[in-house]
Amino acid sequence: MAKNEKKPIGALIDLTKCIGCRGCQIACKSWNNRAVKKTVMTGNFTNPIDLNSETYTMIKYVEKEQDALMEWDFIKVQCMHCKNPACVSACPVGAFQKSPEGPVMYEPEKCIGCRYCMMACPFQIPKYEWEKVSPVVQKCTFCAERISEGLIPACVKTCPPKAIIFGTYEEILAEAEKRIKENPKKYVNHIYGKEEAGGTSWLYLSSVPFETLGFKMNIPKRPLPDLTWASLSKIPVTVGSLALILSAIAYIRNRGENNKEEK
Amino acid sequence: MAAYKERKNVSFFSRGTMILLILLGIAAFAALYRFTYGLGAATDMSDKVPWGLWVAFDVLAGVALAAGGFGITAAVYIFNMKKYKPIARPAILTAFIGYLIVIIGLVIDIGQPTRFWHPLVMWQHKSIMFEVVWCISLYTTVLAIEFTPPVLERLRWTGLLKIIKFFTYPIVIAGIILSFLHQSSLGAFFLIMPSKLNALWYSPIMPQMFYISAIAVGLSMVSIESIVSAWAFKREYEPGIIKGLGKGVAITLLVYLVVKIADLIVRGKFSMVFDGSTASRFYLIEIFMGVIIPMILLSTQKIRESIGGTFISAMLVVGGVLMNRFNTNFFSQVGNGVSYFPTWREFAITIGLVSLGIILYRLAVIFLPVFEEAEAEH
Numbered sequence: 001m002a003k004n005e006k007k008p009i010g011a012l013i014d015l016t017k018c019i020g021c022r023g024c025q026i027a028c029k030s031w032n033n034r035a036v037k038k039t040v041m042t043g044n045f046t047n048p049i050d051l052n053s054e055t056y057t058m059i060k061y062v063e064k065e066q067d068a069l070m071e072w073d074f075i076k077v078q079c080m081h082c083k084n085p086a087c088v089s090a091c092p093v094g095a096f097q098k099s100p101e102g103p104v105m106y107e108p109e110k111c112i113g114c115r116y117c118m119m120a121c122p123f124q125i126p127k128y129e130w131e132k133v134s135p136v137v138q139k140c141t142f143c144a145e146r147i148s149e150g151l152i153p154a155c156v157k158t159c160p161p162k163a164i165i166f167g168t169y170e171e172i173l174a175e176a177e178k179r180i181k182e183n184p185k186k187y188v189n190h191i192y193g194k195e196e197a198g199g200t201s202w203l204y205l206s207s208v209p210f211e212t213l214g215f216k217m218n219i220p221k222r223p224l225p226d227l228t229w230a231s232l233s234k235i236p237v238t239v240g241s242l243a244l245i246l247s248a249i250a251y252i253r254n255r256g257e258n259n260k261e262e263k
Numbered sequence: 264m265a266a267y268k269e270r271k272n273v274s275f276f277s278r279g280t281m282i283l284l285i286l287l288g289i290a291a292f293a294a295l296y297r298f299t300y301g302l303g304a305a306t307d308m309s310d311k312v313p314w315g316l317w318v319a320f321d322v323l324a325g326v327a328l329a330a331g332g333f334g335i336t337a338a339v340y341i342f343n344m345k346k347y348k349p350i351a352r353p354a355i356l357t358a359f360i361g362y363l364i365v366i367i368g369l370v371i372d373i374g375q376p377t378r379f380w381h382p383l384v385m386w387q388h389k390s391i392m393f394e395v396v397w398c399i400s401l402y403t404t405v406l407a408i409e410f411t412p413p414v415l416e417r418l419r420w421t422g423l424l425k426i427i428k429f430f431t432y433p434i435v436i437a438g439i440i441l442s443f444l445h446q447s448s449l450g451a452f453f454l455i456m457p458s459k460l461n462a463l464w465y466s467p468i469m470p471q472m473f474y475i476s477a478i479a480v481g482l483s484m485v486s487i488e489s490i491v492s493a494w495a496f497k498r499e500y501e502p503g504i505i506k507g508l509g510k511g512v513a514i515t516l517l518v519y520l521v522v523k524i525a526d527l528i529v530r531g532k533f534s535m536v537f538d539g540s541t542a543s544r545f546y547l548i549e550i551f552m553g554v555i556i557p558m559i560l561l562s563t564q565k566i567r568e569s570i571g572g573t574f575i576s577a578m579l580v581v582g583g584v585l586m587n588r589f590n591t592n593f594f595s596q597v598g599n600g601v602s603y604f605p606t607w608r609e610f611a612i613t614i615g616l617v618s619l620g621i622i623l624y625r626l627a628v629i630f631l632p633v634f635e636e637a638e639a640e641h
Contacts, residue, residue: 052310086455092392093385112381113374115313116392119595120455127310128374130303135374218458228391231451231470235394239440246341246436253343 008083008201009102009147010169011156012176013076015206015213016186017163020045020059020074024155024164028057028078031143031154051077053129056140057155062213075213076164078155079104079125079140080193081201082223089225090120095137102169102201103142111136122197122219142201169201176203198223275629279495283618290615293608294371302374305608312596312603320613321368323449323588325361326399327473328581330481331488332358332406333442334511340435350504352413352633353492354485359406360623362399364616369399371612391451398445405438413631447474453591460595462532463546469591472522479515480584482508483557483577490574496628502568509573512580513561520554545590553583 028034034054039047045061057078064071081104088096088104095110096117106126117126117137129135143153151157156166165172173194180187192204196219204210211217220227297305308315335354338344370376382396408427415424427434450473453460466472486508493500527533536543557579566572597603605613627633 050310089389090392090455092382092387092390092396094387110378110381110385111375112378113376114372114392115374116390116452118310118313119452119459122456122458124310128302128313130309131301132303133299133301135301135303216458220457224455224457225389227454227457227467228451229389230467231448231454232389232391232394235444238444242440242443243436246337246439247432250341250343250432250436253341 007168007170008100009142010167010172010201010203011142011153012165012172012203012205014163014165014179015073015075015204017161018059018074018076019161019163020061020072021160022059023158023160024076025055025058027154027158028140029055031146032056032141045072051125051127051139053127053135053138055127056138060214064212073208073213075215076155078202079142080123080197081140081142082197083199083201084197084223084225086120086122086197086224087117087126089228090116092116099144101144101147103144103147104139105141105144106137106139108136120224122216122224172203176205179205195221197221198226275625280622280625283622286611286618287615287622289611290618293611293615296608297371297612298376305606307603307606307609309603311601312593314592314596315603316605316609316613317368317372319589319592320585321372321616322365323592324585325365325368325616326446326449327477327480327584327588328484329358329361329365330442330446330477331485332361332409332481333439334478334481335485336409336435337439340431341439346503346507349501349634350485350489352410353488353628355406355409356413356624356627356633357484357488359403359410360620360627362403362406363623364620365399366403367619368613368616391448391455395445395448395452398441398448402438402441402445405434405441408434409438413627413633416632417630442477443474446477447471449473449588450591453595456595460591461542462530463527463535463542464587464591464594466526466530468522468526472519472526475515475519475522476584476587479512479519480580482512482515483580486512486573486577487581490570492624492628492634495625496634498634500570502570505570505573506567509561509567509576512577513558513567516554516558516561516580520550520558523550523554542590542594545586545594549583549586549590552579553586554580557583 029036034056037048037052037054039049042049044063046059048055048058051058057076060075060077062073062075064073081102083098085096085098085104088098090096092114093110093112095107097105097107099105113128113135115128115137118124118128126137126139128137143151146153152166156164165175167175173191176191176194180189180191186207187205188207188209190206190210192206192210192215193200193202198221204215206213293305302308306315306317331354335347335351338347339351370379373379382393383400387393411427412424415421415427447470450469450471453465453469454467457465486505489500489505489508492498524533527536536546557576560566560572560576560579563572566576593603
């Protein structure tokens with residue numbers, strides 16, 4: 001793994017290989033010491049219904065009818081670890097950082113709890129500890145501490161059908177492209193995450209269109225922080241020109257007034 | 264400087280003040296609950312709706328409603344429109360109280376209230392939230408300085424008063440710049456959510472739209488405040504000022520409407536306005552009730568000259584901007600079975616904050632020379 005330390009890491013999920021066993025969900029909970037939350041029956045296998053502060057990754061079950069039989073599609077969800085993350089740019093105190101290796105890291109001690117990261121994330125990944133009096137944000141860590149020890153993420157390690165591959169970003173992207181090229185009939189010609197939000201460290205392959213699986217298809221291809229930076233970067237010029245213009249107007253409009261008042 | 268006498272004709276306690284104090288008490292109870300049991304227990308916010316009533320009303324709308332402060336100081340000091348001098352102090356007072364309330368609202372809303380100072384120390388200059396926190400902190404300081412003259416007059420600290428008055432222009436200009444920055448940045452919050460916020464509201468020029476609408480609603484609030492305080496403190500109001508403000512609001516609303524429509528057309532979303540969806544209905548109500556109707560009303564001289572007409576128009580503008588901020592916030596979160604309805608505690612704290620604002624205003628007007636500047640200057 002030594003050679004991988006410098007290059008950014010990535011992970012590829014081949015949804016065609018996922019068997020919906022939820023091994024990743026359990027391995028993640030176990031490694032990250034996440035508690036169990038009480039859930040409710042929804043008539044669907046998806047449980048809990050969505051990620052939450054105690055669930056960093058999970059399988060979603062999408063039901064469909066095929067040849068008069070009920071069929072499932074399985075989708076593993078977790079933080080996408082964007083290359084240029086919206087949460088990192090949104091956070092007013094820098095509690096979120098994109099590490100050079102790839103994981104999007106969060107420092108709970110800095111967090112003020114404004115929840116702008118939750119609003120900004122296009123994948124709706126950061127979750128809040130609503131039930132706590134002193135809550136922080138929770139999300140998938142890409143098992144950064146395992147990776148720094150030369151291990152692979154808990155969910156990748158546990159996946160029985162090897163539906164998730166871990167490696168350098170270059171390796172997994174090449175692998176995704178290779179699979180589509182070798183099996184163009186099996187896969188839809190779309191690597192989800194390659195371009196979404198300017199690219200993410202986690203990539204997906206699927207045999208059914210991503211929109212039918214509930215993936216968000218309207219996410220811009222450019223990094224989202226660019227959108228707010230377009231506004232923020234103008235501030236120095238705005239401040240300078242406003243100061244000049246306002247001073248000039250004030251001077252012109254108030255000429256001679258002060259003398260009058262003093263008399 | 265004229266000697267200042269307390270307003271002996273009005274006492275602080277009235278039936279109205281009692282009701283406000285009761286509302287404040289209920290809010291204090293709700294706040295106690297929120298700090299004891301947490302946000303999840305006290306509010307209806309969730310992972311699906313992380314920004315609720317408090318962000319929409321106490322922060323987004325609250326800051327816009329307090330925009331009259333910079334609008335009037337700009338008119339009086341920068342453009343030298345002397346006519347508005349008598350309302351400069353009340354407008355600065357309203358803005359100052361408004362921002363104090365926004366800050367209290369923010370501290371209640373954030374999950375870690377004791378860390379509210381973190382953004383001032385831990386800089387992250389690419390965050391809109393960081394910029395807004397800084398601007399609000401600095402502008403509240405500016406407003407505090409702008410409001411020192413009545414306090415210093417009361418205390419008869421003429422030396423310090425002279426120093427403050429000497430720096431009037433730099434302070435006023437700083438206030439206008441800071442207001443421009445964060446009023447527009449409240450719109451810039453949503454720039455990062457192109458895939459979430461409904462396209463009727465999502466626009467690359469949201470910062471500019473928030474700024475223009477803040478001017479309209481800020482001036483409307485000054486009108487409302489002039490009318491209400493004239494009634495409450497048994498003063499004469501100046502029809503010239505109310506009329507002038509109405510005209511200013513009408514022009515600002517016209518600019519705003521043109522920008523809104525042009526933006527929809529340029530983005531190719533104009534047909535969405537009439538597609539019959541829930542969002543389109545909210546949008547139509549917001550634009551008709553909050554922009555078009557008050558604009559038409561205030562363009563009519565007769566209505567501009569009548570107190571009732573101005574009051575109703577100003578209230579419509581306030582309603583319209585409230586709706587705009589609520590819609591922008593909620594249509595970036597709702598959809599697909601997501602539901603949110605504020606709990607009574609959320610309502611109670613918001614109502615309590617407004618009550619607190621009115622109480623502080625009443626206290627200041629009774630015990631400080633807020634309305635007397637015009638007389639004191641001569």
